[in-house]
Amino acid sequence: MLPVDPRDERVIRAARHHAALQYIELHESKYLDQEQLIIACAAYLMAEQRVDDTFKAHELAMAALASYQARSQPAWVDISTSTSHVVRVVNPVTQQVHCFTAAELVQIGEREAQERAGAPFQDERRRRHRKTH
Numbered sequence: 001m002l003p004v005d006p007r008d009e010r011v012i013r014a015a016r017h018h019a020a021l022q023y024i025e026l027h028e029s030k031y032l033d034q035e036q037l038i039i040a041c042a043a044y045l046m047a048e049q050r051v052d053d054t055f056k057a058h059e060l061a062m063a064a065l066a067s068y069q070a071r072s073q074p075a076w077v078d079i080s081t082s083t084s085h086v087v088r089v090v091n092p093v094t095q096q097v098h099c100f101t102a103a104e105l106v107q108i109g110e111r112e113a114q115e116r117a118g119a120p121f122q123d124e125r126r127r128r129h130r131k132t133h
Contacts, residue, residue, distance in 0.1 A: 013060075016049050020064035028068065035116055038065060 005011065023041045031037040041064065042057035051057040070076075078088040078097070087105065089098045100108075 016045060016051060016060050017064055017067075019049050020045055020060050021067055024061075024064050024068045033116065034065070035112075038062060041065070 020041050023044050024037065027040065028037060031040070038058065038061045041061035042051075042054065045051040045057040045060055046054070051060065073091075074093065075089055075091050078090050082088045085102050087100045087102070089100065090096075091098070
């Protein structure tokens, strides 16, 4: 076995990625919302793996979720044909290629953020409605 320098950032990042992946594997079924799983994983990384920056923790959690999802949905971004304005995503199972403009990706992200922001309010409104009827 080769000696490992604990100051080596690559080793630290790999260990944290592995910890995040394990967290997602263990806790994925508890979350209906993928964003909540990422937030919880990032919080775990900050508390238990000493990640000192929320952006880094979120980035590690996203990378671990992508690794986890790649097992069942092995899609990938074709970086050789994508540009800064158009992203080509390949589904190797169906051999389909989907193209998205950067503007479309922003719209998808904003739509999802709005849906997430409205979800707690909608759930609370439904709860109140059920109690009164």
